[in-house]
Amino acid sequence: MKKILLTLAMAVATVGAAFAQQGQMAAGINLGVVPSLESNLKATNFQLGAKFQYGITDAIRGEVDLEYGFKAKGISVFDVTVNGHYLIPVADNFKIYPLVGLGYASLTQDLGAAIKGMSFDDFLSMSGMSQNEFNQLPGYAKDQIEDLYDETLGAAGKEMKGKSESVSRFVFNIGVGGEYDLTENLSLNLEIKYQYMKDFNRMPILLGIAYKF
Numbered sequence: 001m002k003k004i005l006l007t008l009a010m011a012v013a014t015v016g017a018a019f020a021q022q023g024q025m026a027a028g029i030n031l032g033v034v035p036s037l038e039s040n041l042k043a044t045n046f047q048l049g050a051k052f053q054y055g056i057t058d059a060i061r062g063e064v065d066l067e068y069g070f071k072a073k074g075i076s077v078f079d080v081t082v083n084g085h086y087l088i089p090v091a092d093n094f095k096i097y098p099l100v101g102l103g104y105a106s107l108t109q110d111l112g113a114a115i116k117g118m119s120f121d122d123f124l125s126m127s128g129m130s131q132n133e134f135n136q137l138p139g140y141a142k143d144q145i146e147d148l149y150d151e152t153l154g155a156a157g158k159e160m161k162g163k164s165e166s167v168s169r170f171v172f173n174i175g176v177g178g179e180y181d182l183t184e185n186l187s188l189n190l191e192i193k194y195q196y197m198k199d200f201n202r203m204p205i206l207l208g209i210a211y212k213f
Contacts, residue, residue: 021055021057021058021059021061021087022055022056022057022058023054023055024054024055024212024213025052025053025054025055025212025213026052026053026187026210026211026212026213027050027051027052027053027210027211027213028050028051028053028187028208028209028210028211029048029049029050029051029208029209030047030048030049030050030051030065030067030191030206030207030208031046031047031048031049031206031207031208032046032047032204032205032206032207033045033046033047033204033205034046034047034069034077034195034202034203034204034205035202035203035205036200036201036202037201037202037203038199038200038201041073041075041200042073043072043073043075044072045069045070045071045072045075045076045077045202046069046070046072047067047068047069047070047077047204047206048067048068048070049065049066049067049068049206050065050066051063051064051065051066051208051210052064053085053210058087059086059087059088060084060085060086060087061084061085061086061087061097062082062083062084062085063082063083063084063085063099063101064080064081064082065079065080065081065082065083065101065103066078066079066080067079067080067081067204071110074109074110075107075108075109075110075200076107076108076110077105077106077107077108077200078105078106078108079103079104079105079106079171080103080104080105081101081102081103081104081171081173082101082102082103083099083100083101083173084099084100084101085097085098085099085177086098086099087179093180093181094178094179094180094181095178095179096176096177096178096179097176097177097178097179098175098176099173099174099175099176099177099191099193100173100174101171101172101173101174102170102171102172102173103170103171103173104168104169104170104171105168105169105170105171105197106166106167106168106169107166107167107168107169107197107200108164108165108166109164109165109166110163110164120146120149124145127145129145169197169198169200170197170198171195171196171197172195172196173193173194173195173196174193174194175191175192175193175194175204176191176192176193177189177190177191177192178190178191184212185211185212185213186209186210186211186212187209187210187212188207188208188209189207189208189209189210190206190207190208191204191205191206191208192204192205193206
């Protein structure tokens with residue numbers, strides 16, 4: 001009987017330790033890749049960020065996350081989000097957590113790089129012509145349009161070189177993460193999120209490390 005009670009007590013203590021998150025704070029960094037989900041913009045930003053976490057209850061954790069996505073296809077992104085995690089212990093030292101969050105993002109586009117990266121199909125579309133219509137033109141007309149494309153990109157690229165344009169966006173995150181405790185104070189995590197931004201939906205895939213205190 002004593003052995004059974006001792007075993008139950010140890011089990012309760014283990015479960016309690018797994019959920020003992022209330023009031024716990026942590027700070028860390030993230031890095032990863034963030035591909036765009038837009039069909040007309042195939043850009044993948046390399047991302048670096050910092051985070052601060054606080055255990056609101058034993059199972060619910062709040063997080064403030066600051067991320068910078070380095071320039072890709074002329075676009076860089078800075079975002080600040082506040083996320084909520086629901087921690088679910090699934091094994092010793094390992095948890096999974098669904099997450100949801102809201103925030104703000106600033107997108108900066110290098111106009112010179114955007115012009116330089118314009119494809120011929122994009123140029124035709126801006127001119128009101130489809131690829132099929134272009135293919136039906138006689139050879140000399142195709143040559144004239146291709147020369148115009150080269151001249152336009154050259155002139156516009158020089159004019160826009162060094163210029164940039166920024167826009168602000170509302171951010172909504174939803175995703176899932178996994179966290180493994182390396183030690184009592186150090187943990188690793190992996191997150192995959194769907195990030196909604198108007199005209200620039202993305203999928204951050206981030207690896208992080210955090211120090212708990």
